[in-house]
Amino acid sequence: MNITTIVHIIGFALIIIGFWGMLTQKNMIKIILGLAIVETGVQLVMVSFGFIEGRTAPILDSAVELSKVSSLIVDPVPQALVLTAIVIGVAVNALMLTFVIRLYQQKRSLSINDYKELKW
Amino acid sequence: MELQQGIFILMGLAMIIAAVLAMHVKDLISSIIAVGVVSLFASILYLLMQAPDVAMTEAAIGAGLSTLVFLYALHKTKDVEEEND
Amino acid sequence: MIKRIFSAILLLGFVFVFFIIVNNIEEATALKGVGKEYAERSGNQELGAQNIVTAIIVTYRGLDTLGEVAVLFIAATGIAVLLRRKKKKIDPGKKKRESSEILLTGSTLLAPMIIIFGIYIFLNGHLTPGGGFQGGAVIASAIMLLFLADTSYKINHNVFGWLESLSGFAYVLIGILGLVMIGADNFLDNRILSLGTFGSILSAGAIPVIYTLIGLKVGTELASILDNMKGDLE
Numbered sequence: 474m475n476i477t478t479i480v481h482i483i484g485f486a487l488i489i490i491g492f493w494g495m496l497t498q499k500n501m502i503k504i505i506l507g508l509a510i511v512e513t514g515v516q517l518v519m520v521s522f523g524f525i526e527g528r529t530a531p532i533l534d535s536a537v538e539l540s541k542v543s544s545l546i547v548d549p550v551p552q553a554l555v556l557t558a559i560v561i562g563v564a565v566n567a568l569m570l571t572f573v574i575r576l577y578q579q580k581r582s583l584s585i586n587d588y589k590e591l592k593w
Numbered sequence: 594m595e596l597q598q599g600i601f602i603l604m605g606l607a608m609i610i611a612a613v614l615a616m617h618v619k620d621l622i623s624s625i626i627a628v629g630v631v632s633l634f635a636s637i638l639y640l641l642m643q644a645p646d647v648a649m650t651e652a653a654i655g656a657g658l659s660t661l662v663f664l665y666a667l668h669k670t671k672d673v674e675e676e677n678d
Numbered sequence: 679m680i681k682r683i684f685s686a687i688l689l690l691g692f693v694f695v696f697f698i699i700v701n702n703i704e705e706a707t708a709l710k711g712v713g714k715e716y717a718e719r720s721g722n723q724e725l726g727a728q729n730i731v732t733a734i735i736v737t738y739r740g741l742d743t744l745g746e747v748a749v750l751f752i753a754a755t756g757i758a759v760l761l762r763r764k765k766k767k768i769d770p771g772k773k774k775r776e777s778s779e780i781l782l783t784g785s786t787l788l789a790p791m792i793i794i795f796g797i798y799i800f801l802n803g804h805l806t807p808g809g810g811f812q813g814g815a816v817i818a819s820a821i822m823l824l825f826l827a828d829t830s831y832k833i834n835h836n837v838f839g840w841l842e843s844l845s846g847f848a849y850v851l852i853g854i855l856g857l858v859m860i861g862a863d864n865f866l867d868n869r870i871l872s873l874g875t876f877g878s879i880l881s882a883g884a885i886p887v888i889y890t891l892i893g894l895k896v897g898t899e900l901a902s903i904l905d906n907m908k909g910d911l912e
Contacts, residue, residue: 483605494616542721645807
């Protein structure tokens, strides 16, 4: 088994655990925690797509010969994508928690079952 | 190579156990800390996958700031209850 | 009951899809497409940045980063609007217990050093791992230390507001300078300043300047998110 496959399995397992938590939990803070776990899993899978075994990080220091860069480093594009995704992720989580706080101030409850106005 | 794969599998098992605990435990503080642990192990995996930039971001934001934001939200949703009594 | 069955079917569907994906992974053996292009252009010292991830974030995909900073700003504004504070009278008899002297002195000594470390991270973003987002997060964690150690600590909203607005404004201004000085499709180009020697601190044109501005903006925004989430703890 190579490393890309191992990290794919870890990431997919985290995604499934997070979705399971989001679907079964009643507490709204726990639902957001489940989403945070899903985010971590997706980011792991994305970085592992760019990983190539035996190569070095995409930084052109003395370890990398400039004339044949593209055969020495791992793929930098997924790393750049994930870097921004993490920062966005924490801001969006904080915004969702703010909505939870506001909802709590109105109904004094964290259970999703007490908010039936939008139920289908 | 065998050793490296072993490290990846060990880290992955720790992350999966922490994630299941985070969703299963009744105490909210414990589950927030467990999600922080998942982020911390993820940052080690990024470092092993030759992505030091992502590892730094995940360690500072995922394990540090995000945990505190969740804890503040938990605190705020308890505070109002006491005020109301 | 129907909900449970529905969730189980959904999860099983996910497991099925992921199983197919894991079975059909083709392990990458060489760089392809965009990644290869960016690696070769960096190898030719086109932008003068040693860290290719930094080059992609700041220049090659600079417009995406501008959008991302905008998303961060909108999220921070939303949090500030939703959690706006009503002026509450704090009766002096119900004061909270103060932190100990050792904790206060230690944290006030440590916080400036953490902030300097954050500045070091984003000034070296084009040479070593790190950059504006990481440095900003480190600066925000220095503020976090002060919040945790000193219960009565308050940030100066005037300074933070001005710092955030000015750095965002200067970021867009530098982007427009690229349009004016280099060419019509060079928004956020870093070659408006000289590229310098490859590998020294004053190199890579405008990348250190842009990353410093991003670092200040991200740091102040994350700190104000923390401040708003904290609110007035009783």
